[in-house]
Amino acid sequence: MTYAKTAAFTHEQQQLARVAKALAHPARVAIVQLLAARQTCISGDIAAELPLSRTTVSQHLQELKAVGLIRGEIDGLTVCYCLNTELLARVQQQFTAFFALATAAAPVCGPTEDCAC
Amino acid sequence: MTYAKTAAFTHEQQQLARVAKALAHPARVAIVQLLAARQTCISGDIAAELPLSRTTVSQHLQELKAVGLIRGEIDGLTVCYCLNTELLARVQQQFTAFFALATAAAPVCGPTEDCAC
DNA sequence: AAAGCATGACGTAAATATACGACATAGTTT
């Protein structure tokens, strides 16, 4: 991301980082949770629920949409957002696999700081 | 994080965002995977494996350490890093719960863009 | 003690992220 030497990293690593970045702000985490809670996709109500200005929330929504985690659709005057459950499911697997490997590794340094390299 | 109105968000949301942010860069994802792969905790070898300058890698290591995902320990001349499997396990559960809720929600907008708000 | 080596801390430049107010756009209602 940003201006990293992206070419030098795995596609997988970049995708994981990409999604992680999308969730790297409490407001965006809150938005996803909010959309998950309410079945129906909300519009500007999201802005009302968050302690941020409407424009800022809109910006966060665009970021989530850019990554593909949510979808927006115009319904007359309002815009409805909802989770992209397909992508979320795929992302879930990626994170699951990632954490599985990470937690599987034995703690070499030990819980109490005993490194035995 | 950053300069968000953190007080307005859940502790849970902030923690999740905090970890997500730590993983929001492919280099840091790579570091965690590298530490997971090699049982023994590595030191400056990490820098050699990544396509970044040694100082930049050190900076990424400090970030991961600040969040608590990894641990560093001085062993004479070198410094050994290893995963904090305890925290990783906890974080894993948080992400699992988060994605469980997110994927459980029915896609109201539909896979083919049919919003029925 | 002196020379060497691995690391982190510091300083810095350039790119991003965050937050918002002011505008532009487009559908709704009167």
Next chain:
DNA sequence: AAACTATGTCGTATATTTACGTCATGCTTT
């Protein structure tokens, strides 16, 4: 058509991130 409303885009100020070179520190080895 005119007034209204919900949204996104744009511009902007400030804070952070990223990447690196240089320097300081602290063991190690000679």
